[in-house]
Amino acid sequence: xxxxxxxxxxxxxxxxxxxxxxxxxxxGFDFVEMSDHFHPWLDNQGHSPFxxxxxxxxxxxxxxxxxxxxxxxxxxxxxxxxxxxxxATLALLSEGRFxxxxxxxxxxxxxxxxxxxPDAVSTRHEMLREALEIIRLxxxxxxxxxxxxHLRLEDARVFDLPEQLPLIAVAASGQASTRIxxxxxxxxxxxxxxxxxxRDYRAAGGRGPCYAEVPMAWAPDEHTAAQxxxxxxxxxxxxxxxxxxxxxxxxxxxxxxxxxxxxxxxKFACGPDPSRYTDRAQCFVDAGFDRLVMQNxxxxxxxxxxxxxxxxxxxxRRLRPKAAGN
Numbered sequence: 001x002x003x004x005x006x007x008x009x010x011x012x013x014x015x016x017x018x019x020x021x022x023x024x025x026x027x028g029f030d031f032v033e034m035s036d037h038f039h040p041w042l043d044n045q046g047h048s049p050f051x052x053x054x055x056x057x058x059x060x061x062x063x064x065x066x067x068x069x070x071x072x073x074x075x076x077x078x079x080x081x082x083x084x085x086x087x088a089t090l091a092l093l094s095e096g097r098f099x100x101x102x103x104x105x106x107x108x109x110x111x112x113x114x115x116x117x118p119d120a121v122s123t124r125h126e127m128l129r130e131a132l133e134i135i136r137l138x139x140x141x142x143x144x145x146x147x148x149x150h151l152r153l154e155d156a157r158v159f160d161l162p163e164q165l166p167l168i169a170v171a172a173s174g175q176a177s178t179r180i181x182x183x184x185x186x187x188x189x190x191x192x193x194x195x196x197x198x199r200d201y202r203a204a205g206g207r208g209p210c211y212a213e214v215p216m217a218w219a220p221d222e223h224t225a226a227q228x229x230x231x232x233x234x235x236x237x238x239x240x241x242x243x244x245x246x247x248x249x250x251x252x253x254x255x256x257x258x259x260x261x262x263x264x265x266x267k268f269a270c271g272p273d274p275s276r277y278t279d280r281a282q283c284f285v286d287a288g289f290d291r292l293v294m295q296n297x298x299x300x301x302x303x304x305x306x307x308x309x310x311x312x313x314x315x316x317r318r319l320r321p322k323a324a325g326n
Contacts, residue, residue: 001285001317002030004068005305006213006295007054010040011232014049014057020301021058024065027309031066032058033101033211033293038077038109041235042256043249052086059094066097070213070293071171071189073105075124077113080131081156084138091162100135101189101211103171104128106244108252125176126150132168132184139165169211173240175200182206190289191240198288212289214281215268217297218304222271225298226264233297234259237267268297274311278319285319292316 005024007017021032036051055067067090074083087100104124107117118124130148137144138158146153170181171189178200181188187208188201198210215236219225229236234256235243246252264270269280281292294312296304 002291004031004033004293005029006293007032007034009035010045013047014054017054018057023305025062027305033068033070036069036072038112041252045232068099069101071101071103075127075131076110080134084135085158087166088158088161091166096164098166100166101169107247179204193283193287195287209291210289211291212284213293213295215295217268217270218307219298225270226261228299229264229268229297237263278315286321
């Protein structure tokens, strides 16, 4: 069981994210995972730095901890050729510690470049498939061209390629995306503890690691933790069908006015009791995930990292699927 720390790029500036990554390495986390957004989910989160610059700085200031995007859309705001080059460079600078997490994207971040964001989920999946084919093609070396339904590549070559290419973890929530993960990825990425996600991925031939974000909010008391999550992370209870469609933070603000503290407590592990965190994580372990990302929405990241090191590291690593009889 590998345990990761989510760098809340929507809630902190770039220098602070680097500082937290260094602390996470010292606390024993196996990897850090950072979202690749243009906007925050809510205006009051107040940040959204360029993920690739931050990850490069983290690579330079750490020596052991893994790095991952969670996740990058390589088909609208970026062309996949740019992501192929960026991921290869980061893999070299981190000496093989980088995992490229990719997905079909959210309107929130992708519409900003003025190319539009497809309404049809099937079109987004087609674009993601083509983007992954382009990335794989460029990582095979030499000059390459590609003519797809949505994306093109013309006489392009990534000159600096690592000997060991980055693992690609593909975000999935249903059968169509799990098939893409199995066929063109090296692993799976998800945000829901639904067993069918991993089951469909395995049934489609996927054999790689399965990453999942575990929602939590640490504070010395439950109410403070839940209120912090309500203020900045209430968007997380809306579900993927909402999260992928709204165009701006103001829309997420309007869409979440009815979210209550009780709704947060039902989704997030909140407060100072370690058992709540292990119980929440157990749901993801039972669903088949073996790479757990601690996504803390609490008000004190240093306090959470200390809490993790003292109370959670060992118990989380000992979790096993209940179906396995452990």
